[in-house]
Amino acid sequence: MILLQNSVLKLEYNPATDILQVRYPDLQSMHLSEIKHNLNIMVDTIRNYDVRKLLLDASHTNIEINDEENRAMSMELAAQLSKTRLIKLARIQPASKDREVKAQENIEVLQRSGLISYELRSFTNHREALAWLEE
Secondary structure (H helix, E strand, O other): EEEEEEEEEEEEEEEOOOOOEEEOEEEEEHHHHHHHHHHHHHHHHHHHHHOOEEEEEEEOOOOOOHHHHHHHHHHHHHHHHHHOOEEEEEEOOOOOHHHHHHHHHHHHHHHHHOOOOOEEEEOHHHHHHHHHHOO
C-alpha cells in the first residue's frame, strides 16, 4: 500500500512482510529543506506504523550537494532511524562507483559514531535486498 507519494518521496508499505520501500530522493541544494522535511515524514511513518524493515533504493539518486552536507544528512537520518524500532535497513547501491565509494565512507563514519542501532547492508539489486529483509 502506498502511504505517501509526492515529488520527493514514495513510501510503499507491505504489512504482511513489515517492509517499507522508499526510493531515496535526489539531493539538490535548492530543495534541501523540502527533502529533509520529507525524510522526517518517512521517519514519522516508520515510527507510527512500527516498521521494522526498510528498503532504501539509492540506485537512481542524483547527488548535487557537497560531501559535508551529504554526510550531515546521512548522520541526521541515521540518528532519527535509531530512535525507531527499525531492525534492518537494506540499501540498494547507486550504479556510479564514485557515489558508492562516498556512500560507504559515510556508512563507516556512521558505524564508528555508534549512530546505527539496526542491521545495515548494501545490495546491488532489489531482489537480493528484499530477500534479506524477508529472512
